[in-house]
Each structure stands twice: as structure tokens, then as C-alpha cells.
Amino acid sequence: MLIAATTAILITMLLALTRGILGPTLYDRILAANMLGTKTVLIIAVLGFITGRPAFLDVALVYALINFIGVIAVLKYFEYGSLHHAEKHDTPDEEQP
Amino acid sequence: MQSVLVILEWICLLGGSFFLLVGGIGILRFPDLFTRFHATSVSDTMGAGLILTGLMIETLVQQHGFTPLVKLLMIAVFLMITSPSATHALAKAAIHGGVKPRLADRAKAQDDENGADR
């Protein structure tokens, strides 16, 4: 049954990847990347149980953290053009598209 | 008792797989960015939740002990907090970036114009 779940996760990742390649806007692609990340967390957890090493769960936990921070960082980068100035709203170069 | 747990685990894993696939199909089928958010939300809440629940039951069946259970629970809670935050940030960035949601009353008019959203 774990194998079936792995297959389903892999197919879902494939579908998300298709949307990432097709995706008309940039945000569709980030959405697909976010979904791929969540599915990666799941697949690491399931693989840990298939190989009988629940210690894989630590990796899954860290991946969940990194995935969230990664998506926020990418969004911030595209929103403000750098990862640096986003907090300060009075910087002059923030308004440039 | 053991077999009840195993059957419950199968139901959870299969149900989770089903909802994951539904989310994957939805992200391909839905017409614009904002409706696609709803599809990912299906696979992020129900799909991930059921798969993690199935794995929690697996730890009970295999008697892996206490820590894997807590870690799975932490992954579930963490996904439950971060996934809406990431979605909200993405939606806000998309509006800021000039993507217009395609709404129902406008959708019919836009179908003749061949889709004004890029």
C-alpha cells in the first residue's frame, strides 16, 4: 500500500511539473514548484517507511521548512527585485518594477 | 486489533492518494491561476493529511515507537500553518504583479474575446 501511495505522489508530481512547464504566468510556475515541494515532503516520509528507516522523517521535516522559506524568498525576489530591501517601504528603488 | 489498524491505514493511504491525484488533475484542468490555488489546496490539506495519518497508523502497526509519530504530527501541523501562508503570499504577489482573476460573470464575455488574462 505504501508503494501505491508513492506511485500516486509521483504521478501528482508529474502533473504539477506539467503545469510548471505549461503555466502561462510566472505565478503558475511558483505554485507548481510549491506543490512539488509539498509532495517531496510526503514522498520522503513514505520512502522512509518503505525502506524501514523512520529517521527519514527528520529530512522531511527540514524539507518542509526549506520549501516554505524557498517559496517566500522567490516571491520576495520577484516582488522587490532583491532579497534585501523588502522590509523597508521607504527605499526609493522599491517602487521600480 | 492489528488487522483493523492495517485496514484503516490502507483506507487513509488510498484516500490520500486519491485526493493528491485530484489536486494534480485540478491544477491542470482549471482555467486560471486563482482557481488553480483551490486545486492545490485540496492536495495540500486532504491529500497530505490523509497520507500522514496513514503513516502514523503505520508507526503503530510496525511499533516504531513514539518519536516517528510525533515527527509526523509535526510535519502535519507545519504544513497546515505554512501552506495557507504561502498560498496567500503567492495570491497577493500575483495581484501585485497584475494578474486579474477571471470571474464568473466576466468569464462568459471573455470566452468570445479568447481570454484576456495572459
Added chain:
Amino acid sequence: MIHKLSVGIFLICLWLLLSWHFTPLLLGLGLVSTLLVLYLSIRMEIIDREGHPLHLTLSTLRYLPWLIVKIVQANLDVTWRILHPRMPIDPTQEKVKCSQKSDLGKVIYANSITLTPGTLSMSIDADTIEVHSLTSTAIEELRQNTMDRKVTQMVGED
């Protein structure tokens, strides 16, 4: 003070749960990293009622089951719409009132809206939340303010 103490206890419990090894070396490393994280978060001034909502622990346990039932219902609805050959969706966008006063309450409400498939919070103002919804029925349900009242009750402002 009570918040700092509880963050410390929480971090130590987290370390113990994640490592589950009780050798002196690992316990010592755990203590050192707990104190480091505690020191850093005190310096960043992120430990307060908002950053570590201790007072919400019990009410969260009451709110979560209700939210999970809502999420399951919404999931079944959206699933049906995705798999339906004609995709019966009518995307709507509307402002919904939110009665929470604190930022924390608003964040919890907006996140609950987003977590429920079929509705998505797009931006938050002083007392409204802009919601994009897959169907007009979903937003109809939000406008009855059941979730809003539950969150307000949970955060403890009426």
C-alpha cells in the same frame, strides 16, 4: 517572563522529542542550542503574546476539530467540481467582514479561509478580507459569519 519560560520549555521538549537520545553529550548540545535560540529570539523581541500565543492553547483544541470537519466538507465539494466533466465553477471575488481586532486573530481567520479549499483570502484590510472563491455558494456560506464568530470566540474578543 512567562512567555520566555514557556518558549524555553517548549524548545527543550522539542529537542528531546526529535533526538530521543539521552547521552550527556546530546543533552548538553540540546541545552546549548536551546539557550542560543532563546537568547536570539529575546534579542529579536519576537517573544510576546503574538509571537507565542500561549493563551490560545486550549481554545485552539476546541476550534481545530470544527475546522477539520469544515475542510473535509469543502474538500469533497471541490473534488466533485474538479472531476465533473463540465467543471461547474463560477469564480467570485468579494469582501467579507472580519470582526477580529488583533492582527493575530485576523491572521488565524485569513489562514482558515485559505486552508478551506474553495475559498482563498487575497488581501486583508482593517475590517474586511478580500476573498476569491471557486463558487458563489462557498462565499455565501462565509458571509453567514460562522467561521468569523468561531475565530473571534477562540481569540477571546467579542
